[in-house]
Amino acid sequence: MPESMRAVEITKPGGPEVLQLVTRPVPTPGLGQILIRTEWVGVNRPDALQRAGLYNAPPTASDLPGLEASGEVVAVGPEVSEWSVGDKVCALLPGGGYAEYVATPAAHALPVPAGMGMREAACLPETMFTVWSNVFERGGLKAGERFLVHGGSSGIGTTAIQLATAYGARVFATAGSAEKCAACEKLGAERAINYRDEDFVEILRAEGGANLVLDMVGGSYIPRNIKAMADDARLVFIAFLQGSKVELNFAQIMMRRLTVTGSTLRPQSDLAKARIARALREKVWPLLEAGTVAPIMDSTYPLEEAGAAHARMESSGHIGKIVLQIAG
Numbered sequence: 001m002p003e004s005m006r007a008v009e010i011t012k013p014g015g016p017e018v019l020q021l022v023t024r025p026v027p028t029p030g031l032g033q034i035l036i037r038t039e040w041v042g043v044n045r046p047d048a049l050q051r052a053g054l055y056n057a058p059p060t061a062s063d064l065p066g067l068e069a070s071g072e073v074v075a076v077g078p079e080v081s082e083w084s085v086g087d088k089v090c091a092l093l094p095g096g097g098y099a100e101y102v103a104t105p106a107a108h109a110l111p112v113p114a115g116m117g118m119r120e121a122a123c124l125p126e127t128m129f130t131v132w133s134n135v136f137e138r139g140g141l142k143a144g145e146r147f148l149v150h151g152g153s154s155g156i157g158t159t160a161i162q163l164a165t166a167y168g169a170r171v172f173a174t175a176g177s178a179e180k181c182a183a184c185e186k187l188g189a190e191r192a193i194n195y196r197d198e199d200f201v202e203i204l205r206a207e208g209g210a211n212l213v214l215d216m217v218g219g220s221y222i223p224r225n226i227k228a229m230a231d232d233a234r235l236v237f238i239a240f241l242q243g244s245k246v247e248l249n250f251a252q253i254m255m256r257r258l259t260v261t262g263s264t265l266r267p268q269s270d271l272a273k274a275r276i277a278r279a280l281r282e283k284v285w286p287l288l289e290a291g292t293v294a295p296i297m298d299s300t301y302p303l304e305e306a307g308a309a310h311a312r313m314e315s316s317g318h319i320g321k322i323v324l325q326i327a328g
Helices: 045-051 125-138 155-166 178-186 200-206 221-228 251-255 270-283 285-290 303-314
Strands: 004-010 019-025 033-043 068-076 088-092 101-105 109-111 146-149 170-175 191-194 210-215 229-237 259-262 297-302 321-325
Touching: 004 303, 019 303, 033 088, 033 125, 033 303, 045 303, 068 101, 068 125, 088 125, 101 270, 109 270, 125 155, 125 210, 125 229, 125 259, 125 270, 146 155, 146 200, 155 170, 155 178, 155 321, 170 178, 170 200, 178 191, 191 200, 200 221, 210 221, 221 229, 270 285, 297 303, 303 321
Parallel strands: 146 170, 146 210, 170 191, 210 229, 229 259, 297 321
Antiparallel strands: 004 019, 033 068, 033 101, 033 321, 068 088, 088 109
């Protein structure tokens, strides 16, 4: 095992240019942890927010960005029995993924699905944990319900569309171009709505209203979501790209028996994340291995071009996931 590794760190809060290649010590796996030699790492919106100084890493986590990766287990910490050296895994990370080695709780790792490459597997953890816990557990989506997902062409959106379709929901998605809308419909959305020239409120109300809304936009979408919902519907927030503060008439929530909730993944306990991992292995991994659901890939960059990957994400031109290649 080498003593040092290449990594990309945030030198100061700012734009993509503040991401710089450095040398760091290889971490040592602690109690209940595994050490992964990373091959690919997913690039996610929280990485960009952390880089910009808008999202702090937990005090116990690495200061390096990177919340999901795929690779090979090269060491196991005390009290780890479910993984062995040489196992190929993908894992949810507390941070530290933009590096050649990363330590993470063993219970947050999952096997690379049969038939899937390591590049695609790196795109699974952050997105699958988020979608499953918010759409199916917190949001309670059921077959036959009308499901509206905003940001349908994002990594979260493309995953939510596929999983909801696989579980029998009627899916509606918003996106910002004809190309993105076409991608959403190809993945199973019954109707993709170009938010630049169509009103998702009118379209959903004409269908009877959304039974569940997954929103990562916030801002002006918050009161519009309420209008687009059916009685007894649920609204789940996972991000606020347009801001989290609005004026809202809560009488509508009472009169129509609406549920408004939300969550973020990173601050949750290790036990909570382990529980989600177990649910994914039972409920979602068979769909991945059958090819029913698959990550949608946008672009790949080498580790040293992490800044370019962030610029691609922040351009909002991508469809699906952006990944960094760590190992050749």
